Amino acid sequence: MAMSRKLKASDATATYCRSYLVTLGLVFAALSIFIWQRDSSAVATWPWWGFAILAAFLLGGICLISFGLLGPSSKMENWAEVSSRHEASLIIMALAYPVYLVLAPLYGRR
Numbered sequence: 204m205a206m207s208r209k210l211k212a213s214d215a216t217a218t219y220c221r222s223y224l225v226t227l228g229l230v231f232a233a234l235s236i237f238i239w240q241r242d243s244s245a246v247a248t249w250p251w252w253g254f255a256i257l258a259a260f261l262l263g264g265i266c267l268i269s270f271g272l273l274g275p276s277s278k279m280e281n282w283a284e285v286s287s288r289h290e291a292s293l294i295i296m297a298l299a300y301p302v303y304l305v306l307a308p309l310y311g312r313r
Contacts, residue, residue, distance in 0.1 A: 217276040218310045220283035222303035224274075227286060227295050228267030235260040 235257050239246070270282070287296065 215307070217279045218307050219299070219303050220279035221271045221274075221276075221310065222306050223283045223287065223296060223299040224267050224271030224279070225306070226299040226302050228264040228269075228271060230295065230298075231260050231264030231267065233264075235264065 238257060242249075271279075274282075286292070
């Protein structure tokens, strides 16, 4: 019953770029939540800039997730290219593949 439609190369690339940005946002958000949970007893002794950095990681992660899921396809490749220029991004690329498998059926219908 489900129609099997092959993704064009540009659709697949944009979808993988979406999954990369969503994965990067999840890493930032999860890292900030993990730090908050780990140091929850010492939060009162943090300097003001500690809260600012933690909030920047959390909000940046949420923005990347939102942009990756809801942003225009024309900008996905540019954002993913800019955010993946370091060798450490290979880890995020490997983690983004399962997210791609989840997002491919959703964005393949458009």
